[in-house]
Amino acid sequence: MRxxxxxxxSLAVGGYVVMLVPILFVVVTAFTAGSTxxxxxxxxxxxxxxxALTYEPFTSSLLSSLMLAAISAVLALAxxxxxxxxxxxGALPGRSVVExxxxxxxxxxxxxxxxxxxxxxxxxxxxxxxQTLLLGHTVLMFPYAVRVTGASLALIDPAVEDAARGLGASxxxxxxxxxxxxxxxxxxxAALLSFITSFNNVPLSLLLQSRDFRTLxxxxxxxxxxxxxxxxxxxxxxxxAGTVLVAVIAERTVGFARVFGGINR
Amino acid sequence: xxxxxxxxxxxxxxxxxxxxxxxxxAMLFSPPGISPGEVFxxxxxxxxxxxxxxxxxxxxxxxxxxxxxxIGLGYPIAYLLSRxxxxxxxxxxxxxxxxxxxxxxxxxxxxLVVLGSQxxxxxxxxxxxxxxxxxxxxxxPLAIVLGLTxxxxxxxxxxxxxxxxxxDAGLDEAARGLGANxxxxxWSVVVPLSGPGVVVxxxxxxxxxxxxxxxxxxxxxxxxxxxxxQLYTYSSTTIDWAAASATALIMTVLVFAVSGLSSLAAxxxxxx
Numbered sequence: 001m002r003x004x005x006x007x008x009x010s011l012a013v014g015g016y017v018v019m020l021v022p023i024l025f026v027v028v029t030a031f032t033a034g035s036t037x038x039x040x041x042x043x044x045x046x047x048x049x050x051x052a053l054t055y056e057p058f059t060s061s062l063l064s065s066l067m068l069a070a071i072s073a074v075l076a077l078a079x080x081x082x083x084x085x086x087x088x089x090g091a092l093p094g095r096s097v098v099e100x101x102x103x104x105x106x107x108x109x110x111x112x113x114x115x116x117x118x119x120x121x122x123x124x125x126x127x128x129x130x131q132t133l134l135l136g137h138t139v140l141m142f143p144y145a146v147r148v149t150g151a152s153l154a155l156i157d158p159a160v161e162d163a164a165r166g167l168g169a170s171x172x173x174x175x176x177x178x179x180x181x182x183x184x185x186x187x188x189x190a191a192l193l194s195f196i197t198s199f200n201n202v203p204l205s206l207l208l209q210s211r212d213f214r215t216l217x218x219x220x221x222x223x224x225x226x227x228x229x230x231x232x233x234x235x236x237x238x239x240x241a242g243t244v245l246v247a248v249i250a251e252r253t254v255g256f257a258r259v260f261g262g263i264n265r
Numbered sequence: 266x267x268x269x270x271x272x273x274x275x276x277x278x279x280x281x282x283x284x285x286x287x288x289x290x291a292m293l294f295s296p297p298g299i300s301p302g303e304v305f306x307x308x309x310x311x312x313x314x315x316x317x318x319x320x321x322x323x324x325x326x327x328x329x330x331x332x333x334x335x336i337g338l339g340y341p342i343a344y345l346l347s348r349x350x351x352x353x354x355x356x357x358x359x360x361x362x363x364x365x366x367x368x369x370x371x372x373x374x375x376x377l378v379v380l381g382s383q384x385x386x387x388x389x390x391x392x393x394x395x396x397x398x399x400x401x402x403x404x405x406p407l408a409i410v411l412g413l414t415x416x417x418x419x420x421x422x423x424x425x426x427x428x429x430x431x432x433d434a435g436l437d438e439a440a441r442g443l444g445a446n447x448x449x450x451x452w453s454v455v456v457p458l459s460g461p462g463v464v465v466x467x468x469x470x471x472x473x474x475x476x477x478x479x480x481x482x483x484x485x486x487x488x489x490x491x492x493x494x495q496l497y498t499y500s501s502t503t504i505d506w507a508a509a510s511a512t513a514l515i516m517t518v519l520v521f522a523v524s525g526l527s528s529l530a531a532x533x534x535x536x537x
Contacts, residue, residue, distance in 0.1 A: 004447060008341035015338035015422075016357075018415050019364050022375025025385055029378050038383035079280060082273035090270030098274060105285055107524055109476035111493050112513040113289060115500045119296060120288035135284035142281065171269075200368040203478045203493070207500060217370045217479075224374060224483060233378065236371040243367050247359075257355075261362045261423040263430070 023240065030233035037228055048234035058235055061219040068130075068215060069198035072137035073191050079138070080145025081187070085175075087146070088153045089161075102146040105139050110203035113140070118207040129210040136204050141194040148193060152186020153179075189259045192250055196243075293514055296506035308511040317495075321515065324492045327406060328475040331413040335470045336463060338414070339421030344455065346422075347429040348437070361422040369416055369479045376412050376484055377403065404488040412480040417470045424469060428462020429455070461531050468527035472520045492516050 025039065030049070034042030052058055080102070086092045087099050105113065117136045121127045127135075156179065164174040205215045216239075224232050250259040257263040294301045311317040342361060346354050364372060379385045380402040387399035402408055432455060440450040481491040492512055499509035 005341075005345065008345055011338050011341040012345055015342050015418055016360070018338070018411065019361065019418050022379050022415060023364070023367070023372065025378045026371065026375045036383060037378055037381065039378065039385040039388050079277035083277045086270045086273040090273060092270050092274065098278075101281060101286075102277065105281075107472070107520060108285075108289060109493075109513075109516045109520060111476060111478050111496055112293075112517055113285065115496065115509060115513060116288040116292035117284065118500070119292050119506065121284070124297060135280065139281060139285040142277065196366050200366075200370075202370060203476075206478065206497065217368055220370050220374075221479065221482070224370075224377065228381075232374055236368075236374055239368055239371055243363075247363060247366060251359075256359055257362060260365055261358070261426070263358070263362075263423065263426060 026233050026236050027240070029230055030237040032230050032233075035229060037230055037233065041230075048230045049238070051231045052234040052238065055231060057214075057219050057223070058216065058231075061214045061216040064213055065199050065216040068133055068137060069195045072134055072141060072198050073194035075134070075138040076141035076145045076194050077149075077187065077191060080142050080190075081149050081183075083142075084146050084150040084153055085179075088150055089158065099146065099150075103143045106143045110140065110201070111206070114204040114207045117204075122208065129208050130213045133205060133208045133213070133215070136208065137198045137201065140201070140204055141197060144190050144193045144197065148190040149183060149186045152183055152189070156182045185254045189250075189254050192246065192259055196246060293510055293517065296510050299507050299510070303507055304510045304514070307507040308514055311508070311511050311515070320490050320492060320495050323406070323489065324475050325519075327409055327413070327491070328471050330410055331417060331474040332467050332471040334410065334414050335418050335421040336425070336467055339418050339466065340425045340463060342422050343425035343429050344451075347426055347432075348434060358422075358426070361419055363419075364415070365419045365423070369477075370483075372415055373412050373480045373483050376408060376415070380408055380411075380484075403484060404486045406485075406489060408484040409481055409489055409491075412484040413474045413477060416477065416480055417473050420469050420473065421466045424466030425459070425463060428459040428465070431462070432458040464527050464530050468523055471523055475519055476516055 029037055029039065029041055031044050031046070032038075032041030033045035033047065083098070083102055087095050092098060113136065117132050121132045121135070122129060160182070161174050161178055164178045165171070169177070200217060201215070202217045202221065205218055206221075209215070209218055216235075220232055220235065247256055247260075250256045294304060296304070312321070342357075346358050346361075377384065380387070382399040382401070382403075384402075387396075387402060390396045391399060436454055436458070437450055440454045441447075445453070475491075476493055478493040478497065481489065481494050482497075485491060485494065487494075492515060496509060496512040496516065499505045499512055
């Protein structure tokens with residue numbers, strides 16, 4: 001692209017290099033035939049992919065992470081969408097305070113929340129680590145459930161709902177056959193955002209691990225700290241492929257930039 | 266009607282209280298067997314102890330540098346993309362957003378491959394004969410700044426882009442039509458009008474950078490401790506609840522203060 005802004009363009013190129021080039025190096029390293037993370041890689045092979053897919057801590061924690069992300073995304077929506085409805089449609093006293101409370105998990109550092117749940121719920125209250133992780137991830141996703149579906153709700157003309165009520169539909173019927181279908185893109189966006197956020201989370205999950213239930217990012221972090229071989233590069237490439245798939249699904253449905261950047265383009 | 270609305274909020278509110286607000290407040294001010302007084306005493310000792318002070322100063326300093334670098338690189342990207350009519354602009358925007366979706370462990374691992382002693386940059390410098398032995402790039406402040414910039418730059422791009430997209434491109438043209446050159450138009454029209462959005466972007470990046478864990482852990486290690494890695498050590502290795510609460514208080518107050526200042530600045534900007 002030709003540009004009339006040479007300074008801005010060179011800064012932009014620098015930005016893209018920092019954002020993307022390290023990821024390219026991970027991809028190249030994953031296909032090495034050698035046994036160390038050296039660059040340039042020694043030959044080409046798929047051995048590290050085989051190693052990653054048969055390494056039990058990776059496979060079992062992958063399943064744990066997928067399960068945790070799915071259940072907590074559903075829980076966050078089930079509890080958060082009614083809140084969005086109350087804030088945008090109901091006669092709720094102090095609605096901005098309520099909305100602020102549900103957005104607050106975005107502000108408090110996740111590591112701090114993780115420590116609080118570990119100390120107060122696991123050690124203090126005797127919950128097991130899966131229950132604690134589930135509660136923590138659900139709370140962490142409230143902001144997405146409330147704000148993203150709320151933004152979508154604000155775009156729906158209440159007159160449509162009033163019309164349904166005027167024609168004799170009950171509030172429940174109005175919600176199910178008028179509001180919910182119009183809300184679908186917002187719900188889908190919130191679900192995808194929540195799922196990705198939970199699946200990638202480290203700081204909140206870090207202190208909430210046990211031998212029986214660990215999440216993939218935390219297992220990878222431990223592995224990297226103790227070993228220096230390309231197996232992590234291979235599992236990273238598999239995660240990259242899965243993430244690209246999620247991005248493609250988002251683009252084909254609601255629009256990628258709209259789901260993940262909040263950008264209407 | 267009012268009663269029914271309250272019913273919609275109550276289940277979520279109950280979970281929010283039990284699994285977030287109450288545990289957080291209890292942990293910050295009175296961890297098991299420790300009085301609030303002891304936490305504050307520990308906080309006071311921390312703020313005067315040279316070792317802990319160095320960690321606070323490093324966290325703030327690196328956080329500021331990362332914020333400046335992210336805005337300095339992210340704003341130009343957002344500006345060029347928001348003013349571009351090329352069909353590639355959509356693809357480039359997607360490439361800038363995509364890393365937001367990718368695990369921070371994966372992204373940070375990339376820097377181990379690039380900066381590690383067997384990695385691309387040290388090996389390149391050796392091959393070119395510029396150095397005699399592989400330079401130590403990991404576990405340096407530079408490594409942390411690069412890693413955190415990679416993590417938070419997409420956020421800076423997205424937030425700046427939203428702000429810039431709201432500035433009518435017709436205003437740029439009007440300024441040009443009245444005789445302002447490109448530089449003048451940029452600094453006296455585009456920047457002031459997108460300023461509040463940039464403040465939001467900077468706040469998000471700073472708050473993220475001073476609380477991030479993965480990147481300082483992998484790229485800074487025990488040589489470049491930050492508040493987050495220190496908090497983890499207090500909570501899981503030494504199990505020093507008072508020190509953990511005091512460190513968590515510093516992090517939380519820091520993030521709330523910056524968010525508060527930023528919304529104050531945004532309100533000022535809106536009324537002036």
